[in-house]
Amino acid sequence: MSSNNTVSSANLWVEVLSGENSQALLDEAMKNVADNLSMLTGREITIDPPMLKTVPLVDLLAHGAESPEAESVGVYLLIEGDLQGQSLIIFGLEDAFYLVDILMGEETGTTQAMDEVAQSAMAEIGNISLASFLNVLSDRTGHSIVPSPPAVIIDMAASIVSAVAVNTMEFAADQLIILDTVFKDAGRIIQAKFWVIPNPEANIMKYFKTK
Amino acid sequence: MADNVRSVSIGQIVVSRSPADVLVAYGLGSCVAVSFYDPQRKVGGMLHALLPSAATKNSTPDNPAKFVDLGVPLLLDEVLKLGASRSNIIVRICGGASMLTSPGFKNTLNIGERNVATAKETLSNLGFSIKAEDTGGNSGRTAKLYVATGDMTVRTMGQKERPL
Amino acid sequence: MTKILVVDDAKFMRVRLTKLLSGHGYEVVEAENGEEAVQVYKAERPAAVLMDITMPQKTGIEALTEIRGFDPQAKVIMLTALGQESMVVQAVQAGARDYVVKPFDPDRVMLALKKALG
Numbered sequence: 001m002s003s004n005n006t007v008s009s010a011n012l013w014v015e016v017l018s019g020e021n022s023q024a025l026l027d028e029a030m031k032n033v034a035d036n037l038s039m040l041t042g043r044e045i046t047i048d049p050p051m052l053k054t055v056p057l058v059d060l061l062a063h064g065a066e067s068p069e070a071e072s073v074g075v076y077l078l079i080e081g082d083l084q085g086q087s088l089i090i091f092g093l094e095d096a097f098y099l100v101d102i103l104m105g106e107e108t109g110t111t112q113a114m115d116e117v118a119q120s121a122m123a124e125i126g127n128i129s130l131a132s133f134l135n136v137l138s139d140r141t142g143h144s145i146v147p148s149p150p151a152v153i154i155d156m157a158a159s160i161v162s163a164v165a166v167n168t169m170e171f172a173a174d175q176l177i178i179l180d181t182v183f184k185d186a187g188r189i190i191q192a193k194f195w196v197i198p199n200p201e202a203n204i205m206k207y208f209k210t211k
Numbered sequence: 212m213a214d215n216v217r218s219v220s221i222g223q224i225v226v227s228r229s230p231a232d233v234l235v236a237y238g239l240g241s242c243v244a245v246s247f248y249d250p251q252r253k254v255g256g257m258l259h260a261l262l263p264s265a266a267t268k269n270s271t272p273d274n275p276a277k278f279v280d281l282g283v284p285l286l287l288d289e290v291l292k293l294g295a296s297r298s299n300i301i302v303r304i305c306g307g308a309s310m311l312t313s314p315g316f317k318n319t320l321n322i323g324e325r326n327v328a329t330a331k332e333t334l335s336n337l338g339f340s341i342k343a344e345d346t347g348g349n350s351g352r353t354a355k356l357y358v359a360t361g362d363m364t365v366r367t368m369g370q371k372e373r374p375l
Numbered sequence: 376m377t378k379i380l381v382v383d384d385a386k387f388m389r390v391r392l393t394k395l396l397s398g399h400g401y402e403v404v405e406a407e408n409g410e411e412a413v414q415v416y417k418a419e420r421p422a423a424v425l426m427d428i429t430m431p432q433k434t435g436i437e438a439l440t441e442i443r444g445f446d447p448q449a450k451v452i453m454l455t456a457l458g459q460e461s462m463v464v465q466a467v468q469a470g471a472r473d474y475v476v477k478p479f480d481p482d483r484v485m486l487a488l489k490k491a492l493g
Binding site: 100117138 | 387456457458478479
Binding site: 057058059060061062065068069071076078148151153154155156157158159160161162163165166168169172174 | 218220221222223237238239240241242261262265273274277308310311312316322350351352353366367368369
């Protein structure tokens with residue numbers, strides 16, 4: 001792939017998600033996420049192979065929040081630059097506490113609330129996850145792709161997931177394309193859902209609907 | 212009584228006259244739920260809308276219930292079809308929180324507020340007044356409508372259900 | 376005790392670095408943006424600075440430039456996020472001694488610091 005700044009975000013998404021080299025590209029990008037999270041946490045973090053899903057809006061909550069009222073922490077970011085979209089990472093509240101303890105070098109059970117320190121730690125997790133993913137895409141395609149500053153949301157799982165749907169506003173889309181995976185630590189104590197979601201522009205939706 | 216939970220997902224309308232049914236909109240963030248209930252006929256319905264109105268007015272969207280302005284009249288049609296009487300209908304609304312408050316997300320910053328405003332305007336144009344509402348703020352809500360009694364509850368994270 | 380200034384807008388980063396540095400016997404002062412970093416530098420005269428690049432109210436590069444203007448010998452190490460290579464070049468041109476990419480290996484931070492302190 002060579003640098004080409006005239007490619008639209010939708011076309012670049014199609015190339016990234018279903019082009020000739022996309023499997024290798026996505027694997028490499030996810031491996032970078034796992035490596036950097038492992039470095040940040042000092043634990044072995046692994047990421048499942050990502051799956052590309054077409055999710056109707058009416059099914060979005062069921063997809064993202066198996067227990068819709070579960071107390072959760074979401075880190076929400078936008079994807080900006082030559083690729084446009086959004087990203088969401090969701091942790092159960094207890095998993096988030098555990099993760100903050102690891103990041104702060106505290107004993108498990110120390111963190112009991114999502115205070116300012118805990119929120120900035122979760123923001124950093126989101127930032128590093130998405131930046132690690134986008135960096136590989138950026139390097140391999142020659143395009144400029146960056147994450148926005150993260151927003152940390154502490155709420156019921158369904159409320160967090162619904163933030164993703166709102167971003168369909170300017171697109172007349174009733175479906176979303178979601179690159180869906182899960183990351184976990186070696187002890188399988190933490191499990192977080194990691195979503196990368198292209199903006200549902202007409203061109204990209206047409207492409208994945210007919211595929 | 213065993214509650215039969217019927218989830219009202221984003222862009223959906225669910226109506227019922229079955230007393231065991233509880234219509235539930237989980238985790239309303241900036242989305243708004245509009246609930247209609249006829250206490251005489253014991254018919255209830257709920258809309259879970261995502262956005263105030265369709266961006267383009269000239270074509271009918273695939274899923275009109277996604278929009279507050281198109282969804283409310285559809286909800287009315289549906290409860291009338293199930294036997295509700297227009298003059299009996301009790302209207303309650305819930306949701307419209309502001310979930311992403313950082314300035315970086317200005318696209319979606321006041322969407323909750325706009326959803327609530329559009330719901331009020333649409334209902335008023337249809338001649339309805341709102342009996343109760345729990346809207347705004349920064350927290351997600353779960354709204355439940357018990358079809359047997361017409362009781363409605365709202366719940367936010369870590370709290371108990373409270374009557375609306 | 377050698378005094379180090381830690382500058383980052385994320386509280387978690389400041390807490391983490393403070394723990395790391397005080398564990399190695401350094402005294403730590405903190406600032407949460409570039410503006411504050413300049414003030415604290417002038418007041419505290421730390422032996423070295425560990426500073427984030429992207430921050431509100433004066434970026435790390437702006438603060439670096441001001442600190443170096445005030446003290447041309449200032450030893451500043453930048454903490455950079457992934458994908459900020461172009462900013463690293465700017466920072467080095469503005470007089471940064473070294474940089475560490477986040478997420479960082481604690482050993483890498485200590486090594487850069489020891490090198491800067493000479």
